[in-house]
Amino acid sequence: MRDILDIQKQLLPDMLEVMNKRYRVLQHILLLGSVGRRTLASALDMTERVLRSEVDFLKGQGLIETETSGMHISESGRELLEKLQPLIKEMLGLSELEKRIREHFGVEQVVVVAGDSDTSPFAKKELGRAAALMLRKHVTKHDVIAVTGGSTMAEVAEHLSTTSALKGSLFVPARGGLGESVELQANMIASKMAKKTGGKYRLLHVPDHLREEAYQSLIQEPNIHEMMDVIRSCRIVIHGIGDALVMARRRKVDSDSIDSLRSEGALAEAFGYYFDPQGRVVHKMPTVGLRLEDIQHCEVVIGVAGGSSKGAAVASVLKYGQEDILVTDEAAAVEMLKHALS
Structure with missing residues (x-):
């Protein structure tokens, strides 16, 4: 896995950065249970404009769901987080x-x-x-x-x-x-x-x-x-x-x-x-x-x-x-x- 990560860092450095950012968004939603966009943006130290773009993408992928009470992670999002964890750990x-x-x-x-x-x-x-x-x-x-x-x-x-x-x-x-x-x-x-x-x-x-x-x-x-x-x-x-x-x-x-x-x-x-x-x-x-x-x-x-x-x-x-x-x-x-x- 380390060799693959090194190659990706050289050829596609932006991909790892984007993946880590979206992983953090999903992880925070999971930990907070149900959360509004403003609270989440503050927790991630991210502008609401940038977060809106990420949330729209994750929602389109079926990884998060939104209700009047706020956003929460879907079952697909939980499964993806679990699969991504070893890669993110290696990256960090x-x-x-x-x-x-x-x-x-x-x-x-x-x-x-x-x-x-x-x-x-x-x-x-x-x-x-x-x-x-x-x-x-x-x-x-x-x-x-x-x-x-x-x-x-x-x-x-x-x-x-x-x-x-x-x-x-x-x-x-x-x-x-x-x-x-x-x-x-x-x-x-x-x-x-x-x-x-x-x-x-x-x-x-x-x-x-x-x-x-x-x-x-x-x-x-x-x-x-x-x-x-x-x-x-x-x-x-x-x-x-x-x-x-x-x-x-x-x-x-x-x-x-x-x-x-x-x-x-x-x-x-x-x-x-x-x-x-x-x-x-x-x-x-x-x-x-x-x-x-x-x-x-x-x-x-x-x-x-x-x-x-x-x-x-x-x-x-x-x-x-x-x-x-x-x-x-x-x-x-x-x-x-x-x-x-x-």
Whole structure:
């Protein structure tokens, strides 16, 4: 494919430019669901006159449909986007980033989407869509799927829909609730995923961060113990990756503990464990939920994180070596490789 692209760039450079522009228009319409021309032009940083021409062409090809509520992508448009994706990835250099991360970190499958989730809400939406596709690809009927909280996982939930396998799945929170917006907590995201897919869900009504004595007491409760058995039976876990100090503050960890994390070189957080740049666990919070030893028994572990600010943290977690699949964005991928090779 690379050789063909190089030839096209020499002989028909305009064709690749036009193709990429129309791909972006279709992709944004897909991500936005139903959108007006003015909003779409602003999102694409394109004049309405130029966009009108592209929309007329795509509509004539049956790739988009227009209604009073706005434009939305047709089934033919969805199919075309899926077929075009490998070519666009090759054009943008994303396939090469995927290959380098796979080889360097030993991850079985890597998906890199364009952009930077820190600065582009559309990159974050595409990150969520790509992760939802990975989940649909690997799910089997009657799976138990454990999910964590956070804004990225909420975006994954937005892009799920009913399939025969997901409809029979049970979604559970991978851990208790953090002191954050209710809609970003693992309980809420598990229930939303179930509702979007026609699956089932169960909730874990405990806080994520506890003192050791409270933790030991709580896990002896029969209802909590039974729920933890269900959570630990998950075949698939899909989770976010956080910056260590940011996550410690979200857990309202005291200043002495934060100073300790900083001195230990804590860089990343996942499942209440804190990792240094070499991927070593340097600290563990007593949290109610999945532990690293539980993750080792999961058949499919999908990590989802993007944004240039997360690159170093993602690299740290990958060095620990538990991820089967990574879904990330271009900005994070570039930072990951910088840290890996420094």
